[in-house]
Amino acid sequence: MSPKTLYDKIWDAHIAHEAEDGTTLLYIDRHLVHEVTSPQAFEGLRLTGRKVRAPDKTIAVPDHNVPTTLDRTKGIDNEQSRIQVDALDRNAKEFGVHYYPVSDIRQGIVHIVGPENGWTLPGMTVVCGDSHTATHGAFGALAHGIGTSEVEHVLATQTLIQKKSKNMKVEVTGKLKPGVTPKDVTLAIIGATGTGGGTGYVIEYCGEVFRDMSMEGRMTVCNMAIEGGARAGLVAPDETTFEYVKGRTHAPKGAQWEAALTWWKTLYTDEGAQFDKVVTLRGEDIEPVVTWGTSPEDVLPITGVVPDPSQFKGGKVDAARRSLEYMGLKPGQKLSEIEIDTVFIGSCTNGRIEDLRAVADVVKGKKIKEGLRAMIVPGSGLVRAQAEEEGLAEIFQEAGFEWRLAGCSMCLAMNPDQLSEGERCVSTSNRNFEGRQGYKGRTHLVSPPMAAAAAITGRLTDVREMM
Amino acid sequence: MDKFEKITGIAAPMPLVNIDTDMIIPKVHLKSIKRTGFGKHLFDEMRYNRDGTEVADFVLNKPQYRDAEILIAGDNFGCGSSREHAPWAIADFGIKCVVSTSFADIFFNNSFKNGILPIVLPQEQVDILMADAEKGANARMTVDLEAQEITTSDGDVIPFDVDPFKKHCLLNGLDDIALTMEKAASIDTFESSMSVQRPWV
Ligand code: SF4
Numbered sequence: 001m002s003p004k005t006l007y008d009k010i011w012d013a014h015i016a017h018e019a020e021d022g023t024t025l026l027y028i029d030r031h032l033v034h035e036v037t038s039p040q041a042f043e044g045l046r047l048t049g050r051k052v053r054a055p056d057k058t059i060a061v062p063d064h065n066v067p068t069t070l071d072r073t074k075g076i077d078n079e080q081s082r083i084q085v086d087a088l089d090r091n092a093k094e095f096g097v098h099y100y101p102v103s104d105i106r107q108g109i110v111h112i113v114g115p116e117n118g119w120t121l122p123g124m125t126v127v128c129g130d131s132h133t134a135t136h137g138a139f140g141a142l143a144h145g146i147g148t149s150e151v152e153h154v155l156a157t158q159t160l161i162q163k164k165s166k167n168m169k170v171e172v173t174g175k176l177k178p179g180v181t182p183k184d185v186t187l188a189i190i191g192a193t194g195t196g197g198g199t200g201y202v203i204e205y206c207g208e209v210f211r212d213m214s215m216e217g218r219m220t221v222c223n224m225a226i227e228g229g230a231r232a233g234l235v236a237p238d239e240t241t242f243e244y245v246k247g248r249t250h251a252p253k254g255a256q257w258e259a260a261l262t263w264w265k266t267l268y269t270d271e272g273a274q275f276d277k278v279v280t281l282r283g284e285d286i287e288p289v290v291t292w293g294t295s296p297e298d299v300l301p302i303t304g305v306v307p308d309p310s311q312f313k314g315g316k317v318d319a320a321r322r323s324l325e326y327m328g329l330k331p332g333q334k335l336s337e338i339e340i341d342t343v344f345i346g347s348c349t350n351g352r353i354e355d356l357r358a359v360a361d362v363v364k365g366k367k368i369k370e371g372l373r374a375m376i377v378p379g380s381g382l383v384r385a386q387a388e389e390e391g392l393a394e395i396f397q398e399a400g401f402e403w404r405l406a407g408c409s410m411c412l413a414m415n416p417d418q419l420s421e422g423e424r425c426v427s428t429s430n431r432n433f434e435g436r437q438g439y440k441g442r443t444h445l446v447s448p449p450m451a452a453a454a455a456i457t458g459r460l461t462d463v464r465e466m467m
Numbered sequence: 468m469d470k471f472e473k474i475t476g477i478a479a480p481m482p483l484v485n486i487d488t489d490m491i492i493p494k495v496h497l498k499s500i501k502r503t504g505f506g507k508h509l510f511d512e513m514r515y516n517r518d519g520t521e522v523a524d525f526v527l528n529k530p531q532y533r534d535a536e537i538l539i540a541g542d543n544f545g546c547g548s549s550r551e552h553a554p555w556a557i558a559d560f561g562i563k564c565v566v567s568t569s570f571a572d573i574f575f576n577n578s579f580k581n582g583i584l585p586i587v588l589p590q591e592q593v594d595i596l597m598a599d600a601e602k603g604a605n606a607r608m609t610v611d612l613e614a615q616e617i618t619t620s621d622g623d624v625i626p627f628d629v630d631p632f633k634k635h636c637l638l639n640g641l642d643d644i645a646l647t648m649e650k651a652a653s654i655d656t657f658e659s660s661m662s663v664q665r666p667w668v
Pocket residue numbers: 063064109110111130132347348349407408411412429430
């Protein structure tokens with residue numbers, strides 16, 4: 001048998017039907033559903049009299065629209081947000097899928113809820129009407145975002161019509177320096193490949209840096225595979241993965257665990273397997289980074305200066321000029337001198353317990369800069385409960401952070417958490433697009449410790465100065 | 468879904484690279500639970516001022532491009548989120564074809580499912596079409612899916628590639644779900660063999 005990549009193996013294990021031209025019906029093991037991209041899909045089923053084929057493999061949770069303030073039990077003020085959340089509630093019940101309502105402690109961002117409850121397992125195919133489904137690739141699961149028509153297709157048939165992507169390997173060798181986190185790694189990769197660099201590919205993240213990384217870190221990396229244009233990102237499952245999965249509510253138990261483990265241990269890229277594209281970075285070369293523009297590829301080390309648009313090529317010259325105008329920055333300005341108004345810590349990129357621990361390490365015993373708005377939004381109710389148990393919540397509140405309930409919050413501002421015009425935010429989320437966090441809001445993407453450092457000084461800050 | 472045949476229409480030039488889904492349809496407009504009515508919000512933040520008036524120099528607000536049916540765009544069009552509201556807004560506005568040097572993957576797939584034809588061409592050819600589009604309303608181009616050709620207003624013919632299955636679905640306005648349901652037996656077989664091989668799933 002010819003050697004296969006990890007992606008090849010998972011793909012081959014899920015072919016329900018293959019046409020001569022390679023168009024494949026790929027079987028879907030887990031379908032995650034949230035309130036924004038699903039109403040039209042359920043409506044489609046209703047109109048055509050179709051059912052959900054595998055309700056047991058379908059997990060629904062509201063996250064984008066839910067308020068994250070402590071008084072959210074009183075309901076959602078915005079009428080349209082409420083309609084979407086109510087629609088999910090109704091659809092989940094009517095079609096009989098697994099469901100975590102807002103009142104459930106397990107409610108949270110769909111990409112945090114899946115892994116946390118053991119729904120996401122190695123070797124699976126996982127889809128969701130959300131581009132950051134790539135997150136689940138951290139388990140060695142083939143996971144990607146789909147549109148609403150495809151959501152309806154998966155609900156009705158438990159398959160997707162797919163053509164296979166190409167294989168790309170992103171290798172990060174060696175060790176990371178102190179102060180450098182998985183977020184810096186994933187941003188540095190996008191900085192190197194560009195936002196279109198992964199288009200048409202499934203990325204496998206290889207090398208010592210990922211082997212050394214925790215599951216939380218791998219999720220952060222895979223989460224942003226989509227920002228590099230890739231269909232999905234993968235990390236081969238290993239002891240770290242199995243350790244994380246073991247004992248979770250929906251993970252296999254007993255004899256099934258043993259059987260699963262035996263298969264999972266075959267999920268790696270064979271010696272000699274071919275990648276269509278290879279990118280290699282040295283872990284030692286990666287610095288704590290920030291974004292300066294309105295594309296996630298606009299990445300620079302915190303020690304750098306705002307670039308001059310004329311140093312770019314082609315259409316990027318205009319795009320960079322537009323970015324700087326939007327961001328209110330001048331070429332040559334030192335990144336570490338940029339003053340900020342707001343800090344947002346959370347999202348499916350960096351809303352897990354490990355992220356919150358890293359923030360607590362930096363802010364413990366300190367106060368955030370006066371006048372700054374700073375909020376910490378745990379990725380799920382379970383993360384929140386754990387942070388309270390570990391005493392992190394107290395540290396945050398003493399430092400002056402707002403300590404919120406779980407949801408997407410200011411990652412995309414579909415809920416009341418938004419930037420106002422011109423407000424400058426340091427954010428641990430994944431997109432710095434124009435208007436992403438609020439109309440004319442300005443976003444700098446960073447790691448959790450960098451966000452913590454910025455909260456204390458009130459400007460973009462090199463966290464290493466505080467270590 | 469409507470059938471896609473041949474269109475002859477106005478092409479609007481948008482040379483900006485990395486036009487993302489938040490630009491195409493900002494999230495404040497994602498709150499509907501319907502599929503229609505998004506066209507008036509297409510490119511909302513670039514197209515309107517905060518007070519609701521139009522931004523005069525935005526391409527689709529210019530008199531010659533208000534009825535555009537084709538968009539010629541910069542590299543990496545449609546990057547960002549998986550929101551199908553982006554192609555819904557484009558289709559609802561009346562645009563049936565987008566040409567660029569590359570598209571984000573999810574957007575590309577979503578387009579076909581909504582009767583929009585995304586065409587990938589090399590830079591030089593996109594440049595030719597961009598220049599043609601910049602001539603305004605008299606420069607109508609033709610996109611012929613059957614023949615896989617774009618004809619510029621000057622009569623230049625540019626061939627393009629398209630996945631045969633997607634072409635077939637678009638030409639015939641076919642619904643993916645119905646097509647897949649014809650293969651239900653394969654899915655049943657797969658499921659029963661999986662319940663033995665990977666019972667934990
Ligand atoms: S946290 Fe942000 S990126 Fe993640 S699912 Fe929510 S809105 Fe999307």
